[in-house]
Amino acid sequence: MPGAVLWTKTPGGPGAGAGLVLPDGCMDLLWSEGRLLVAGPDTRAYAPGGPPAHWTGLRFFPGTAPGWLGVPAHELRDRRADLAELWPAAEVRRLRARLEAAALERAERTGPPDPRLRRLVAALDAGRPVATAADELGVGARWLHRRSLAAFGYGPKTLARVLRLQRALALARTGVPFAQTALRAGFADQAHLARDVRELAGMPLSELLGGR
Incomplete structure (x- = not known):
């Protein structure tokens, strides 16, 4: 499906002990043991609970999931909602029963995502200010x-913060000192980061990175 990536997580497998899920601008459709x-x-950081389980997920590029789900993203902010709350039970x-086939069928009924949203994500991820990104897209602040x-x-602005955090984490994980990480990711200084x-x-950055 355009704009989405399929992933799996198996108990005891790679990534099974990853712990916190950090803000990244994405939304996911999750499937585990018959639950959608x-x-x-x-x-904010999300700590998954419950016993270990096998999960399959469809991760949507930022801005693409609402058109497919038929629900504005802000109604699901910081939530894990049963799909039955959003779609009819029969669907x-x-x-x-047929996860992949049904997903493709629904995707065919949905128009392509607004290309301006992908351009917005790219602009903010490159560190450009929101006002600059709006001017480049030719849209107003209210829209x-x-x-x-x-x-x-x-x-x-919140999306820009989330993407900036992800840039900082990517740099810090390669061993870039925190002060340099802050400046290269677009923060004013290390304290801002x-x-x-x-x-x-x-939690503090050092704890988030595993005690580095």
Whole structure:
């Protein structure tokens, strides 16, 4: 499906002990032991609970899931919702029985995602200010905020923070010192990075990276 990536997680397998799920701007359709859940866009770290289980997920590129689900992203912000809350029961049963075929069928009935949303993600991920991104797209601030709420679950400034955090984590995981990580990722300084990590992940950066 365009704009989505299929993934799996097996108890004891690679990534099984990854722990916290950090904000990344994405939404997921999750399938495990007959349950179909939708993971909305996160604004803070999410700690999965329950016993180990096999999971299959369809991860949507930021801004693409709402058109497929038929629900604005902000209604699912920081939630894990049963798909039966969003779709008719018969459709959920059909999807449960034939997950891939039903998903493709629904995707065919949905128009392609607004290309401006992908361009917005690319611009913000490159570190450009929201106002600059809006000018490049030729849209106003009010339109951008309204479309961002529906597509991403939060406004463009929060999306920019989430993407900036992901840039910082990618740099820090390669061994870049925290001070350099902060500047290269677009933070004012290391203290600014530390504040954002605490707000979005709920712990210090060194703890988040495993005691580095």
